[in-house]
Amino acid sequence: AQSVTQLGSHVSVSEGALVLLRCNYSSSVPPYLFWYVQYPNQGLQLLLKYTTGATLVKGINGFEAEFKKSETSFHLTKPSAHMSDAAEYFCAVSGRIGGSYIPTFGRGTSLIVHP
């Protein structure tokens, strides 16, 4: 079984401030981890992913995330928020279940950026 918990349905920051979106996962197999972003009334786009290797992963638009196995976490950060970062963010885990990889998503965190 696998699951994802995103702490905080809404996160509010000022423009230029640090962004931290939290994600914890559980998986009975080595996981692949992803962060996706969704703008209103659109599909999701990949921000970054962790499969194997380096635990600090850099993505698009200045975002990065660190895989911490001991904490079962994959938090998303960005040093300085921009107004255009306002969107819904989803953490996802994909582990091999039977013969297939089935992605499981968290409930999402809405990032609000104040001027």
Added chain:
Amino acid sequence: DGGITQSPKYLFRKEGQNVTLSCEQNLNHDAMYWYRQDPGQGLRLIYYSQIVNDFQKGDIAEGYSVSREKKESFPLTVTSAQKNPTAFYLCATTTGGANVLTFGAGSRLTVL
């Protein structure tokens, strides 16, 4: 350009009517997925298909049906048995394994 086309983007239907949402891809991806999105609940898996003529139920398959007669197409039918069908529906594909999902733009279904 390769991508996923979902249609219609907006759909209004009366209670008790079946509706079919279209998902077409030209990415030559093997695996296709349907997710339902409701505010505050994230994405929940309805059905997925790894190969043509084969598909499996996801976490919330009741009241839905799918087919996979062609690699490019994975339509979703929302039947009258689905008690609360108003939602945003997302189709996604991947090349397989643990690869990244590519999403369509979604279809918003409103049942009046």
